[in-house]
Amino acid sequence: MAKASAASSANPGAFAESGADLELVGVTKRFPGFTAIEGLDLIIPAGSFFALLGPSGCGKTTTLRLVAGLEEATAGRILIGGTDVTTMRSYQRPVNTVFQSYALFPHMSVLDNVAFGLRRRRITDATSRAHEALRLVELDHLAQRKPQQLSGGQQQRVALARAVVNRPALLLLDEPLGALDLKLRRQMQIELKSIQQDVGLTFLHVTHDQEEAMTMADTVAVMNKGRIEQMGAPEELYELPRTSFVANFLGQSNLFTGSVVSTGSTSIVVDVGGRRIEIPRERAQRHAGEVTIGVRPEKLMLHTTAPDPHSTINVVGPGRVTDVSFSGVSTQYQVAVPGLGSLVVFAQNMVFGPVVSSGAEVWLTWSTDHGFGLADDPADSPRFASDTDTHTLAVQRRESLEAELEEA
Numbered sequence: 001m002a003k004a005s006a007a008s009s010a011n012p013g014a015f016a017e018s019g020a021d022l023e024l025v026g027v028t029k030r031f032p033g034f035t036a037i038e039g040l041d042l043i044i045p046a047g048s049f050f051a052l053l054g055p056s057g058c059g060k061t062t063t064l065r066l067v068a069g070l071e072e073a074t075a076g077r078i079l080i081g082g083t084d085v086t087t088m089r090s091y092q093r094p095v096n097t098v099f100q101s102y103a104l105f106p107h108m109s110v111l112d113n114v115a116f117g118l119r120r121r122r123i124t125d126a127t128s129r130a131h132e133a134l135r136l137v138e139l140d141h142l143a144q145r146k147p148q149q150l151s152g153g154q155q156q157r158v159a160l161a162r163a164v165v166n167r168p169a170l171l172l173l174d175e176p177l178g179a180l181d182l183k184l185r186r187q188m189q190i191e192l193k194s195i196q197q198d199v200g201l202t203f204l205h206v207t208h209d210q211e212e213a214m215t216m217a218d219t220v221a222v223m224n225k226g227r228i229e230q231m232g233a234p235e236e237l238y239e240l241p242r243t244s245f246v247a248n249f250l251g252q253s254n255l256f257t258g259s260v261v262s263t264g265s266t267s268i269v270v271d272v273g274g275r276r277i278e279i280p281r282e283r284a285q286r287h288a289g290e291v292t293i294g295v296r297p298e299k300l301m302l303h304t305t306a307p308d309p310h311s312t313i314n315v316v317g318p319g320r321v322t323d324v325s326f327s328g329v330s331t332q333y334q335v336a337v338p339g340l341g342s343l344v345v346f347a348q349n350m351v352f353g354p355v356v357s358s359g360a361e362v363w364l365t366w367s368t369d370h371g372f373g374l375a376d377d378p379a380d381s382p383r384f385a386s387d388t389d390t391h392t393l394a395v396q397r398r399e400s401l402e403a404e405l406e407e408a
């Protein structure tokens with residue numbers, strides 16, 4: 001049997017022994033009257049697990065369809081393993097896709113589903129390869145069952161085995177875990193990651209679940225309106241978001257806008273509604289004028305008495321707790337601080353239950369090291385950047401209700 005590396009061949013009868021690089025150069029996709037992807041540049045190194053993360057409609061599926069050859073780019077080039085595949089037909093590309101709806105053949109056994117593609121290509125050891133792929137997803141013992149005799153998660157794994165069995169140099173996964181319940185989803189995330197490590201192929205995984213992207217991928221690209229806003233290792237993106245979109249889409253952030261009042265060699269100080277907030281200079285994208293700065297909710301500490309100010313912490317308060325949501329391991333507090341707005345605090349439950357209740361007067365502190373400064377022009381972004389996740393919508397609705405109550 002011919003085995004070929006992805007770089008040397010786009011022959012669909014060949015198997016890749018390792019993953020291939022994927023490179024997008026200035027890729028644009030225009031639909032009549034709508035630009036879905038705008039000048040996308042992207043390099044995904046061979047053998048990596050790459051996640052494309054973004055809200056609904058930002059262009060994730062379109063990107064995958066372009067790579068798979070199911071959609072034609074309006075401009076730009078696509079290279080797989082160094083070979084330009086831009087004009088190559090879909091079936092000639094060394095790519096397999098796992099879609100959200102796994103579309104197994106209902107009348108065929110699990111084994112036949114997995115072996116189907118190999119048999120069609122007249123691969124002689126199709127059956128043994130299919131068993132091998134099923135062992136990888138720990139389903140070989142159910143090889144003779146029909147898809148409807150499997151749970152949703154097991155069917156998902158069959159779909160994965162069916163894609164992996166072809167050893168595509170590049171495996172595209174479009175929200176493949178979307179149909180699963182939370183627990184199964186977490187379990188499959190770990191399995192998928194270990195399968196990727198076992199086979200060493202390149203995985204491009206599309207999701208709108210930020211936790212999923214962060215737990216699985218080596219590199220996460222956050223996509224917004226057909227563009228990549230920021231790309232990097234999960235910790236890097238989380239700890240140092242560059243834009244308000246990333247700061248709010250990947251986890252939650254407390255963001256403030258103010259003017260830089262002093263710039264030192266290691267830090268900058270921003271006046272926010274008369275309060276001075278210091279952040280490290282190297283964590284700030286802008287060093288002068290109006291800037292938006294932020295801090296993650298778990299970096300904040302709650303105090304019920306005024307803390308002594310000192311040079312390594314920022315202190316704000318007093319403010320008032322407006323909401324306490326207990327979630328088992330942690331509690332989320334909303335704290336209204338005059339001049340700053342509503343801040344979110346995540347605190348580990350070190351004692352039984354929340355430490356303060358709604359209505360309490362509190363102060364907040366955080367280490368000056370933990371702040372970050374965004375690249376956005378504050379004039380272009382609202383003070384609390386719009387984020388349409390359901391939590392934010394709920395918070396916004398409650399805030400407007402509170403404002404109405406105060407007026408009444």
Ligand SMILES: Nc1ncnc2c1ncn2[C@@H]1O[C@H](COP(=O)(O)OP(=O)(O)OP(=O)(O)O)[C@@H](O)[C@H]1O
Nearest residue numbers: 031032034036055056057058059060061062063208
């Ligand atoms: N054939 C088409 N004609 C016109 N517009 C399209 C077409 N296909 C997709 N679009 C538009 O392109 C944008 C991106 O669509 P895409 O399917 O890539 O989004 P997505 O990021 O995968 O979203 P979701 O998370 O909801 O799956 C959407 O606004 C969509 O309406």
Ligand SMILES: [Mg+2]
Nearest residue numbers: 060061062174
């Ligand atoms: Mg999609």
